[in-house]
Amino acid sequence: MYLFSRDYINYLEAVNPENELKIEGAPIPDVGEDAHLVMLEPTDDGLIAQVQYTDQPDFVTSEVLVYMITHDSPIYAWCKGFPERESPLVPFVCTRLRRLVTSLPGEALVFDLDSREDTPEPVFRYPFPLGDGTVWISCGTDGNIYWAGYNSNSTLLAATDFSGEQVWRWESAGVVSLPRRNPIAPAIISPDGVFLLTPKSLLAIKDGRLKWVFESVRGEFRECTALADGTVLLTTWDTLYRLNDRGEILFSEIMDEPLATPPVVDDKGRAYVASAETLYAIG
DSSP, X not given: OOOOOSSOOOEEEEEXXXXXXXXXXXXXXXXXXXXXXXXXXXXXXXXXXXXXXXXXXTTBOOEEEEEEEETTOSSEEEEEEEETOOOXXXXXXXXXXXXXXXXXXXXXXXXXXXXXXXXXXXXXXEEOTTGGGEEEEEEOTTSOEEEEXXXXXXXXXXXXXXXXXXXXXXXXXXXXXXXXXXXXXXXXXXXXXXXXXXXXXEEEEETTEEEEEEEOSSSOOOEEEEOTTSOEEEEOSSEEEEEOTTSOEEEEEEOSSOBOSOOEEOTTSOEEEEBXXXXXXXX
């Protein structure tokens, strides 16, 4: 769930799938008016969080703080701070491998969620595989980290293991008539490859090879959802597409309002997307 508010909030509330309030007014550690929460990720045994402190005159300097709290204790299981630093990438947790991946300028940090140290060092620490143009990181069930970014003449996507060793790398500069376009979202992982979304194109890539490209003919792309059957749901400002595993349109629907949510699908194959005031069901 995401909570939007004009008011300052430093507490946590949680509901179960039946919308019953299970946690109410629980304070979020180390979040105050001089800091903002970058990540709050529940795990089976607690939660992982990352806080970014911002520069304040006279008394507070910027700092990245990552920590873990378990269900059975209100204090840190572990906590690590990086004074006078900022984290440029959105972090993520791979619960299957019990790893947290975050960043400092120009370098990736990988933490072990099960560390027994109070202030653990990263188990891996290495430069961004795509250099300064790295803008997104994500993780697949295959145990790879996917790095999306760009350089002066190419859109870039790379896969590495958690130690930073490259599995494969793809660059758009090797594709005729495919201009550089900056990724607008983390790599989207599917059972049969990876999708990279840019404002004007959706790229399907597998094992470092481009499978197909779907170009926008009506506005810029906004959201993309990969489905287990190999199809893709894709939105622009007011249009929902469903593509097959070859990048061909199965259907498209133009809505009456700007779309505000990522598209999803239910167990009957019906697609849903919403505007600020209307929920649309297709199929």
